[in-house]
Amino acid sequence: MQFEKYHREIDKEISKIKLNNTPKELYDPIRYVLKMKSKRVRPILAILAYKLIHRSWKKIIKPCLSLELFHNFTLIHDDIMDKAPIRRGKKTIHEKWNKNIGILSGDLLMILAYNMLSELPKNMVSKTIARFNEISIKVCEGQQLDMNYQTQNHINEKQYIEMIRLKTATLIGLSLELGGNLAKMNTNELNTLYKIGELFGIGFQLSDDLLDVYGNKNFGKKIGGDILENKNTFLSVKAYELSTKDDRENLNYWKKNSKSSKEKIKKITEIFNKLNLKKITEKKIKLFFDLAYKKLESLKIKKLDKEELKNYLNLLFERKI
Amino acid sequence: MQFEKYHREIDKEISKIKLNNTPKELYDPIRYVLKMKSKRVRPILAILAYKLIHRSWKKIIKPCLSLELFHNFTLIHDDIMDKAPIRRGKKTIHEKWNKNIGILSGDLLMILAYNMLSELPKNMVSKTIARFNEISIKVCEGQQLDMNYQTQNHINEKQYIEMIRLKTATLIGLSLELGGNLAKMNTNELNTLYKIGELFGIGFQLSDDLLDVYGNKNFGKKIGGDILENKNTFLSVKAYELSTKDDRENLNYWKKNSKSSKEKIKKITEIFNKLNLKKITEKKIKLFFDLAYKKLESLKIKKLDKEELKNYLNLLFERKI
Numbered sequence: 001m002q003f004e005k006y007h008r009e010i011d012k013e014i015s016k017i018k019l020n021n022t023p024k025e026l027y028d029p030i031r032y033v034l035k036m037k038s039k040r041v042r043p044i045l046a047i048l049a050y051k052l053i054h055r056s057w058k059k060i061i062k063p064c065l066s067l068e069l070f071h072n073f074t075l076i077h078d079d080i081m082d083k084a085p086i087r088r089g090k091k092t093i094h095e096k097w098n099k100n101i102g103i104l105s106g107d108l109l110m111i112l113a114y115n116m117l118s119e120l121p122k123n124m125v126s127k128t129i130a131r132f133n134e135i136s137i138k139v140c141e142g143q144q145l146d147m148n149y150q151t152q153n154h155i156n157e158k159q160y161i162e163m164i165r166l167k168t169a170t171l172i173g174l175s176l177e178l179g180g181n182l183a184k185m186n187t188n189e190l191n192t193l194y195k196i197g198e199l200f201g202i203g204f205q206l207s208d209d210l211l212d213v214y215g216n217k218n219f220g221k222k223i224g225g226d227i228l229e230n231k232n233t234f235l236s237v238k239a240y241e242l243s244t245k246d247d248r249e250n251l252n253y254w255k256k257n258s259k260s261s262k263e264k265i266k267k268i269t270e271i272f273n274k275l276n277l278k279k280i281t282e283k284k285i286k287l288f289f290d291l292a293y294k295k296l297e298s299l300k301i302k303k304l305d306k307e308e309l310k311n312y313l314n315l316l317f318e319r320k321i
Numbered sequence: 322m323q324f325e326k327y328h329r330e331i332d333k334e335i336s337k338i339k340l341n342n343t344p345k346e347l348y349d350p351i352r353y354v355l356k357m358k359s360k361r362v363r364p365i366l367a368i369l370a371y372k373l374i375h376r377s378w379k380k381i382i383k384p385c386l387s388l389e390l391f392h393n394f395t396l397i398h399d400d401i402m403d404k405a406p407i408r409r410g411k412k413t414i415h416e417k418w419n420k421n422i423g424i425l426s427g428d429l430l431m432i433l434a435y436n437m438l439s440e441l442p443k444n445m446v447s448k449t450i451a452r453f454n455e456i457s458i459k460v461c462e463g464q465q466l467d468m469n470y471q472t473q474n475h476i477n478e479k480q481y482i483e484m485i486r487l488k489t490a491t492l493i494g495l496s497l498e499l500g501g502n503l504a505k506m507n508t509n510e511l512n513t514l515y516k517i518g519e520l521f522g523i524g525f526q527l528s529d530d531l532l533d534v535y536g537n538k539n540f541g542k543k544i545g546g547d548i549l550e551n552k553n554t555f556l557s558v559k560a561y562e563l564s565t566k567d568d569r570e571n572l573n574y575w576k577k578n579s580k581s582s583k584e585k586i587k588k589i590t591e592i593f594n595k596l597n598l599k600k601i602t603e604k605k606i607k608l609f610f611d612l613a614y615k616k617l618e619s620l621k622i623k624k625l626d627k628e629e630l631k632n633y634l635n636l637l638f639e640r641k642i
Contacts, residue, residue, distance in 0.1 A: 020458075026465040077428060081421040100402040100468055103424060107398060108461045110428065111454050114435055118450040125446045129439040133432050137341075140429045144347040147421055 003312060003321060006047050006057075010040045010068070013061045017112065029093045029105040030112075033072050036088045039321065042067035042175040048309040049179025049193055052301050060182045063120050066132065067175050069113035074139060076106035081147060128181060135174045142167025149232050153240070153252075160237045161202060169201025189299060196295045200313060203288030207317065209233035210281045213269055224265035230255050234284065235277045239268075242275045289317065324633060324642060327368050327378075331361045331389070334382045338433065350414045350426040351433075354393050357409045360642065363388035363496040369630040370500025370514055373622050381503045384441050387453065388496050390434035395460060397427035402468060449502060456495045463488025470553050474561070474573075481558045482523060490522025510620060517616045521634060524609030528638065530554035531602045534590055545586035551576050555605065556598045560589075563596045610638065 043064035094102035176197040212226040315321040364385035400413040415423035497518040636642040
């Protein structure tokens with residue numbers, strides 16, 4: 001695979017992170033989570049942004065790991081908050097150990113993320129950490145909104161998109177921006193890179209929402225998982241927005257019904273079908289991807305050099321990677 | 322009060338921290354915790370270390386706030402892990418809101434701590450953050466050990482002291498070190514400052530343990546609180562170490578007994594009295610304080626300038642501040 005070399009080097013660098021051995025209860029979960037199957041999307045995006053200009057990418061892996069460590073920290077804490085038992089096909093930390101160990105090992109992982117950043121070239125540290133913090137704050141805000149919205153019945157499309165922008169897309173934006181920053185791109189170019197990532201990140205999350213209902217087995221997640229957990233998705237939000245009174249009552253009925261999971265998925269999918277939500281969501285996804293690609297085109301860097309990043313974004317979007 | 326001016330300026334600087342207003346559920350707890358009554362010990366120690374050399378202390382407050390924010394982050398998460406309902410006479414965050422909000426607002430507070438550090442003079446940032454991380458990791462390790470030891474019956478004095486060193490004393494050490502660092506002291510002086518804080522921090526925690534049993538109303542905490550919660554303290558650890566078989570059975574009996582809190586405190590205190598633990602603990606506290614003061618004497622800075630720091634440490638130790 002074309003992108004496997006990045007993955008391999010990232011894993012190699014992660015395995016070099018010096019971790020103490022005791023207390024075992026603190027470090028075992030961290031080793032466990034860092035060894036989990038992961039696409040390493042964020043550091044790879046940073047590397048590919050760096051490679052828009054420079055070739056020698058291996059030397060910049062270490063600061064890019066901050067993105068992966070921070071992402072994993074958010075997953076551990078989010079999984080506690082969402083009471084999620086499984087992540088990437090394995091037990092979540094609070095399930096395998098307990099909540100307290102989840103809280104504390106997540107905290108430590110965040111500290112380790114900052115450790116990676118403190119090793120940046122000295123003249124870059126302040127600004128990069130300040131920017132990293134800015135995005136981290138948004139990620140926390142997004143997670144809080146996600147929790148708030150779980151208990152509200154009617155959020156609208158705008159609220160939903162803003163929530164996933166904060167929670168997911170900002171860190172994707174930061175990934176490309178960090179790579180560009182390490183390549184010493186100028187402020188305009190960095191803003192553009194951030195924006196590409198943010199737009200792509202929103203599109204990617206929306207396609208995740210779509211695949212939960214209309215995906216095939218390549219997707220790797222169980223179909224209907226979001227429906228069963230009554231998660232807010234682009235489709236569930238639009239369904240409430242577009243439904244007639246009858247459909248809405250039906251949706252509410254099935255939302256509360258947790259007895260027959262197979263039937264629940266079937267019935268809610270039928271309402272989604274009736275409301276043409278597959279097409280509507282595909283159109284929205286295309287909108288964000290087109291905007292992201294347009295931004296990428298606007299980056300004034302030799303065309304040839306953009307191909308690798310484009311290729312990666314495409315494969316990622318098609319879940320072929 | 323002599324030290325009130327520091328407290329006032331620290332509070333002023335904390336009130337200037339820019340916090341968004343939404344999501345309310347994320348920022349309200351942070352405002353709540355930052356407004357709680359607090360001695361602001363850590364930033365004040367940093368200021369006093371800085372003042373060993375320089376006079377113009379107001380300009381260094383901002384980076385010193387990182388210590389206070391980090392400390393508050395640990396309190397929020399520790400309180401969740403310890404299921405503590407009250408902190409500084411007020412409801413803890415997870416009690417007033419809920420656990421998820423406690424986890425997330427704690428996370429955000431840690432990010433804000435790093436934000437303060439990113440505003441250090443550029444040539445100081447990398448090294449200072451790396452050192453801050455080193456200590457933060459130790460604080461997490463200490464908290465994990467504390468949790469581990471709660472479920473073990475027999476930890477020894479050495480294990481206990483190492484646990485409180487990691488969990489509490491290292492951050493006190495870092496506080497003095499950060500002040501010295503901002504004053505551009507050399508490595509030797511910084512090591513000494515760290516060590517003073519660490520030794521003082523251990524002594525301070527031990528005196529906290531003592532006052533839980535033998536304190537008076539000035540102490541501000543309920544007498545016997547640690548006993549009721551079966552917390553590991555220097556006294557409980559020594560009691561197991563020094564007790565006869567009968568006393569130990571007695572201790573175990575009362576540890577499991579939670580019906581009569583008044584009698585439990587009385588009975589366990591009687592065993593402590595019998596084992597002469599007041600004297601033994603006082604001796605140990607004196608040992609650590611003497612070592613701390615000896616280290617402070619060894620710092621080769623004009624004697625006059627040390628008085629303020631000494632004075633503060635004394636007042637703090639005597640709980641007069």
